[in-house]
Every structure is written in C-alpha cells, then in structure tokens.
Amino acid sequence: MRWLDQLLQERILLAPVRVEGLILFQPVSKVEEVALDFGNTTFSPKEWFLPPTETLFSMQRNDGQPQLVPSMVEKDVVIFGLRSCDAKGIALMDGPFLREPADTLYQERRTRTSLIGLSCRQAQPECFCTSVGSAPNDSSHVDILLTEIEDGYIVQVITDKGKALLPQALVESEEALPPPPELQAVPTKQVTQAVREFFNNPYWGRLADRCLHCNICAYVCPTCYCFDVRDYSNKGSLERVRSWDSCQSAGFTRIAGGYERRATKGARLRQRFSHKLLYFPEEFHDIACVGCGRCVKSCPVNIDIREVMSDLEQLEAKSGS
C-alpha cells in the first residue's frame, strides 16, 4: 500500500474513506486514510466522472467582448478500491457520454483517470452482479485488479495504463486466485422483452404506490445519468451549470405550458426501469444495471429491482411467450 503514497506525487488519489457512518470516495493525502474493510461505497464512483454539480463553461465580458472560459480538468486521477460492478458502471456510462459528439468534460476525466479495482471476497445481501454480466472478480473494466489474500494482495495488471502506475516490476506470484463468493441468481434473460411487452400493465402503478419519488435510487446508481442544465448570470458574466437530476422527480417531464408527459407515479417509476432494462440495451446492447444493489439498500420503501425483474419474468411466463 506504500506504493499508493508514491502515486500521490503527481496525481489525485481517490479512495474509499469512512465519513461518519458512510464510505465515500474522497481524495486522500496518505494511505492511512483509506478504508479497506468495506462492502461497497455509499455512492458509486460515477460522481468523479459526472459530478453532482459542475460548470460546463462560463462567459465573461472583457472590454465589451464576450470571452468563453471552458472548464478544465486539473490533474490526473487514480481511483483506488472500486468494485468490479462499479467499474462496469463506468464502462456503461461511456456509451452515452463518449459517442459522437462526446461529452468533452467526461471524456477528459475518463482519459486522465486510472482505475485500481478491489475484488470482492464477500458478497453483500443486496449484490447480484453475476446476474447482469459482471462478477465479484471481473477484471474487464479496470487497469489493475487487486485481490486480497491472507498475507497481502494478488495484483493483476490489466492494461498499459495500469502498468504505467507500477513503480517497479512486481514479484511473480505462484498463488492461484481465490474463488469469488457465490451470489443469488436473479432472472434477467427475458427482462428486456418483458418490459417492452408489459409497458401498459397496471403493475407499474401498483409498484409506484409506495414510491416516494425522491432521487435516491438514481443518485446512488452507478449508471443513472440524467442531469439538468441551467444558466446563471450575474453582472455581465454567465455560468452554465449542470447538476444531477432524476426521472423520478415530479416535474421531470414538465414542459412550457405546464404539460407533463409522465404525470403519474406509475409512469415515472416505469421510466427508470424502462430506461435501464429496455431503452439502454436497445441502443448500447447491455442492460444498464450492474447488480451493485445500492438502490435496494438505499430505497426508503424497499423498491427492489431484483423483485421487479422477477415479477416481470413471471408476467412473461404467465403470458405464455
């Protein structure tokens, strides 16, 4: 872990840190601050690629001439200790954010960030990554993957970017990788088809009865990325700000004139599942859920995506399709 201190020299090191009762990715200045015994962080690392609030650009008037001041990404970043599910979450976000025309701020952060993953030796009760195309020790979307063993860590260097982080060659290990923990299975094979087929089913209205329509599920999710953009002006200068938003909130589809496309609770709740399980896979060929279980853990009224997927599969089975 001393090696992490070296990385701090020219880079920002983001790692899981205990903050009161939470585990949050925060910049650390020394290795002792890093929490290593945790299930998963309270928020996903998406906040470092799509911050809760950011200035897209500002404009100032100098000598009567408007001058565009683009936002800059300051330093290279290393994110340490992210789980395979979250790494996949970032890879999924690349779909909408990097396709042409690319979101330049996201793109710059993505290029200048290296990912050091930490395999899960234990699963949490809410985890289901293996049902959605990931695994507790999946190395597909990180630059380096660490797996904890009794007297240290096995280090797998996955990419050249990862290799560049290592100060010197590591000792070749004879140790075999320990087996990943077993996870419960969630039926997901027909879920995309089921969402399409049961779009008008009263299931959504019934489920939404208890939904609070807060923003928790969208904000803790590694792959939800809705945002709002607003200009703030002050005495000849202007700032365009982007902040997190959620399809769940009441006014999300309100347009000029007061019309709301998704006026009912059921329509709004259905939208989140439709986006993740139907629209996103139609466009990017993978469902936008990585099985981290944060929504399950944080939802104040226990709307459980695993239960939704299972209910949809049951509807599909009953309809004889």
Next chain:
Amino acid sequence: MDSELIQQIRNQARDLLESGTVKGVIGYERASDGLTARPAFVYELAAVERLIFDETCTHNLVIYLRDKKAEKMAIVVKPCDSRAINLLLNEKQIKRETLFIIGVTCPGVVETSWNYKGQTLQARCQTCQLSKPLVYDFLVGHEPVEWPKAVPYLNVQEMENKSIAARRDFWLGQFERCIRCYACRQVCPGCYCPECFVEQLDPLWVGIRIAPKENELWQIMRAFHLAGRCIGCDECERVCPVDIPLSLLNQKLEKKVKELFDFQAGLSPEEQPPLATFKKEEKLGFEE
C-alpha cells in the same frame, strides 16, 4: 410478532374490502430482506395476508393519503402517524370522511435499514407521550402499557450549550454531504406543496446547484417551513442517505414553538398552528 394484533388488522381489512367500504388498505408488509417492513397497498382480498405489524413498521403511511384523495382508503396508523392525520385535516389537505383509520396501540418501533433491525426503540418512541392514536375508526392492539418516557429535547439542549461558531461548523459540515435527493421532503407528511420553493425558478430561491451554500439554504428553509408543523415522526432522518441528523434540527424549532406558543403540531385537528394564525393580543414588538 404479535399475531393477535396482526389478525385484528387483517380481519378489519378483509371486512372493509369485502363490504366495499374502502377501495384499498394502506398498511405494512414484509420487505425483501425478510426482516424489516415496507408500505403495502392492498386492493384485493387475496392480498390481505400480506399485512403485518411489528416493531419494524417505522414508516409514516399518512403521506400516501395525499395521492389517494379521490377514493376512500383504510390506513394503519400509529400514535405518531395520527398526529400527521390531524395536521393534514387541520390544513385542509385530506377529508375525514375519505378515511377509515385502523389505529394501533403501538409499543414503539426500532431503528431499521436494509437488512438491519435495531434492538432499542427509536429516540422518538422513547420520548413519545402518546399510547394510542389521537384519531381512529377502529383500534387494534392491547391495552396501552405505560413505560417510563425519556426526557425530551436533551440533544437539543446539548447543542444549545455550544457556541454559535461551534453550532455553525457542525451544521455546515452536515449540510455539505446533502445530495438534494429530497427524500426528506418526499417522506414528510408536512411537505405537500405542489411546487416546492426549491423547484421555483421565478423567483429563483435556491437553484439546481448541489453545493454547500445551496444545501444550507434548502435544509434551513425546509426546517423553518415545518416550524410548528413537524409532528416528530423522524422519518426524514431515517430516509436520508447521508445521515444528516434532521430530527435534531426539527426538534430545535419544535422546542422553540412550544416555549413561545405552548403549541405542538397534530394534537388536534381544530387547533390553529401559531405561525399561520394572528391574534390581536400578541405583542407586535413595539409599543402600541
């Protein structure tokens, strides 16, 4: 689990649905962790078996009455929840005749979160002065047992003993973590504005920035909008994903209103809340 109490709730629900007295029953069912509870909406007889009641039933179900105004609904209500009913009746947000209230003599609820059930009663239960709901159509449960209640507002007094600078540092540190998920607002029976001040664009009170200054404004203004109206269910604190101690903030204002006006919200559907009322005999702050 008190199976007798649960049977009483289910029997009542069954009767109400069968007779067509209500469109649905709002109660509690087991959550997907198999340990805690979640709100349940029962519209069919076959689903009545899902209804439960135990020490994990922390949710204040009164919030759901605001979405169900068109139909007559039955609702399972704890004593604290009944204060929310009184609040909404008083503020003309719900009509008494659209409710069938199944009141529960609640022995208190414990702290719960996903897959976790605490062993001691929540702080609000320890200071609760009510043993049965203030308003109900049918009461279930055993004769209320009195247990020694904790002294209220001790945590508020502890904060009051700190310097202004220390208090400011504490709260600004807490508000920094806020991500403006608005779960606190959504779960609160007192927050029912069709357009919340934080969503208003003209005038722009807060804006969309999720940042310390804006968070501070959001948190403090919501607390003030609840002054003299908060019924102390503490659900806001439970749902906060970043553990901001919201009950402490709300209790400070509750204590202040109690000292100034000898008033607590939700104890009666008739009594007017002091901050929405003007009485001629109240001092105006200058000599008349």
